[in-house]
Ligand SMILES: NC(=O)c1ccc[n+]([C@@H]2O[C@H](COP(=O)([O-])OP(=O)(O)OC[C@H]3O[C@@H](n4cnc5c(N)ncnc54)[C@H](O)[C@@H]3O)[C@@H](O)[C@H]2O)c1
């Protein structure tokens with residue numbers, strides 16, 4: 574539908590636009606965008622036309638409008654193979670979480686280092702030992718590691734994931750992970766929500 | 781240790797200070813704080829002395845310093861009994877989550893409406909039917925409801941919790957809940973983290 578070269582350039586446009594957003598730039602012309610990426614203004618207009626009607630006569634493109642649209646396209650067109658590390662309580666729950674799939678995340682493997690857990694079936698997956706991580710990351714094109722091990726094991730697990738070649742880590746352990754720049758990391762922490770709730774309820778109790 | 785009337789006033793001080801923080805007020809005198817709450821400046825100084833050394837000669841109190849300290853006391857001194865509604869994957873995982881307890885949240889009951897689930901033991905609790913909710917909220921002084929049912933059931937569960945008398949709801953269902961003003965609500969939503977991660981990884985992939 575959208576030509577492959579255009580899709581490849583999509584992320585370059587998006588990265589460029591994101592930095593313009595940072596600079597608070599309101600509008601941008603196809604020439605400016607082209608110059609920044611070594612493309613002709615004609616190519617830019619041709620590419621962007623695949624994504625929608627964005628050109629404003631005399632203005633060029635509205636930076637935030639275009640950025641928003643490209644983000645949208647970019648997010649939903651991507652499919653990510655993910656692995657869960659730590660087949661415990663929260664790890665097993667996450668394997669059933671449908672919203673992951675709707676966001677394009679497909680859990681294709683689950684790992685653990687506990688002999689009592691390895692080899693068991695959970696949500697249609699057999700739990701694999703950590704030794705199998707590098708091979709499976711390669712074979713199954715795993716890009717995302719979901720870390721659901723205790724805090725004390727989280728850093729070594731993150732290291733193993735990075736060595737195996739993942740590009741992103743979703744961390745559930747309550748500890749700050751040290752990752753190299755090549756890897757993106759996002760943490761999930763309920764305790765902020767809990768503190769907020771405790772605080773609000775406390776204030777409410779006296780009201 | 782701290783007199784009961786002082787503890788009761790603690791949240792009034794905190795609420796007043798929070799609005800001063802909002803207004804960017806840097807310092808406040810015991811007289812100002814007293815006037816706002818209908819107390820004498822002497823009472824204010826007496827109360828606050830229980831919480832630490834905060835008075836600065838010629839200044840009064842530093843708003844952010846005092847607020848921070850009261851927030852701390854307020855948060856950690858409180859113990860909240862909580863109920864989990866929805867003994868499914870994430871509900872059962874949460875019942876093992878130690879960090880809840882460290883934040884002062886004690887899960888004292890778990891409920892479900894599925895006959896196959898009711899009566900089972902999970903993490904030391906027997907799953908109760910929804911009919912028992914009002915009685916147990918009262919008997920066990922439950923202040924917080926943790927909602928871990930499917931999106932379609934979340935609002936009716938929230939209603940049941942509010943009717944039963946909880947003061948706060950921690951919502952894991954991916955839907956905005958409509959609650960009355962008397963009830964605080966905080967939502968936990970991983971999909972924001974997922975989108976962020978997908979986006980960062982996408983940008984990284986072209987780098
Ligand atoms: N339980 C929850 O609801 C919840 C919620 C938010 C965050 N968390 C966090 O998620 C993590 C897991 O919590 P849980 O309740 O599922 O714990 P759990 O003990 O049930 O599961 C942890 C699993 O990790 C495995 N493991 C430990 N070290 C490992 C290693 N080096 N390599 C591979 N696997 C390893 C264990 O064998 C176990 O199966 C913790 O850091 C916890 O703080 C849990």
Ligand SMILES: NC(=O)c1ccc[n+]([C@@H]2O[C@H](COP(=O)([O-])OP(=O)(O)OC[C@H]3O[C@@H](n4cnc5c(N)ncnc54)[C@H](O)[C@@H]3O)[C@@H](O)[C@H]2O)c1
Pocket residue numbers: 666667668669670671672865866867868869870871891892893894897910927928929930931933936937952953954970
């Ligand atoms: N699984 C996860 O890791 C995860 C993560 C984040 C958010 N969530 C959200 O949490 C919710 C629960 O997810 P889950 O995977 O545990 O689902 P689940 O199907 O395993 O569990 C839901 C439970 O709720 C019970 N239930 C349904 N309607 C009820 C009602 N009216 N009253 C009382 N109990 C009722 C069911 O009988 C079931 O036991 C969903 O909204 C989901 O989107 C799940």
